[in-house]
Amino acid sequence: MDKQTAIQTAFAQAMAATEEIPAKQKQVLAASLALFAEQGFANTTTKEIAERAGVAEGTVYRRYHTKEALLAALLQPVVRQVVPTLMREFAHQVMQQTYPSRRQFLQALLTNRAEFLQGNWREIKILLNEMLVRDDLRATIIQEATPVLRDNLYPLLDHLRQAGELVAWPNDLVSQFLIGTVMTNLLRANLQGDLRTFSRRIPYLVDFLDRGLAPD
Amino acid sequence: MDKQTAIQTAFAQAMAATEEIPAKQKQVLAASLALFAEQGFANTTTKEIAERAGVAEGTVYRRYHTKEALLAALLQPVVRQVVPTLMREFAHQVMQQTYPSRRQFLQALLTNRAEFLQGNWREIKILLNEMLVRDDLRATIIQEATPVLRDNLYPLLDHLRQAGELVAWPNDLVSQFLIGTVMTNLLRANLQGDLRTFSRRIPYLVDFLDRGLAPD
């Protein structure tokens, strides 16, 4: 699997930047990730993290000196490294196709990228949650995401539109429809605890978007 | 405005059920609503509520004896009374039209109901937030919402489909696309703090959904 290794590589790079991490610290990060996703950041205590990680509470604080720093350590690589890298990669992949049709584009987006979203679902859920609650984080995310979309997704859309394959709406609106459709379907599948529902529905999503974004 | 009064009436009814509420208690409810929406339930202290409401902390506890009960008092009427009532009302309204076209249906849904969503946005934001975090609440909401959709929205969709106006997809999938498109656009407009963006975009949403849900 090309995309699989791509995702793993991107993660590995993001992790490598943080040098050697001892086993127990990894357990702390893993436990935090799981608990923040399950219960939310504010509803998770450092005692719970220590318990699930199987370490003493002091260990939780050895590397990251506040609970906030722990959250940042989990979200930062996703926001700053992983998403942009994979976005760019996807852009190249699609651009290489000589005759990009709207349907091909959507198919690629929904299988390739949705798989990635699914793989990082816990981080994304935390992100969603904290964005609703914290003004500063929301501002940061929007600030980070805007140029990533503009530089990687928008050129693809322009390309499609020029080929007479895409409706003449502003790029941010089209992105909104794309991202919104994928996210709400993913969200629902995840809230119901059944991830396979989403995969089964991808053909419908492609159909829906294919019609909805067709030129006049 | 017919819908305006309808919304106000529904609220009045929901409020009337809770009998006479003294002024300071209303201030407490209003302050809680605002703060929960701004900062999230877990990040809001009862001291903050008291301060914003301009009352003593003891007053916060006079009627609702826990912070949880305060949350329930805010969300319960929306979930159990207001939404179902207005949903039913909308259903009747649309059903009365002799020749319901897909476009008419969408137009009505997006202006009429989106206005309601916008009016209750703070409650909905809290609802979204807590659904992501609390398993029990999520289960309750889904349990409450399912029959409301099935009894009020699904018949409309069946009606449209029979008239050859709607794609032959399962009702829950079509609802997903409808609700998802509206909610994500509302969410974005609200996160950016610009509510008018949403109204301005309604024609695009109608177009998008009109194409996306057209029969083969």
Add this chain to the structure above:
DNA sequence: GCTTAGTATGTGAGTGCTCACTCACTTATA
């Protein structure tokens, strides 16, 4: 090979503080 010293990692009882919540009391209402 063995000891010693130095450093990174791990520990958990302890600390101060903030939180949700209480209650004896005061003030308005009827």
Add this chain to the structure above:
DNA sequence: TATAAGTGAGTGAGCACTCACATACTAAGC
């Protein structure tokens, strides 16, 4: 005079975070 509404200092619980100490590992000195 009785009942309801409001008050705010107070309380115990639980929270994020600390620190003196224990253990594990590495490298140098003999």
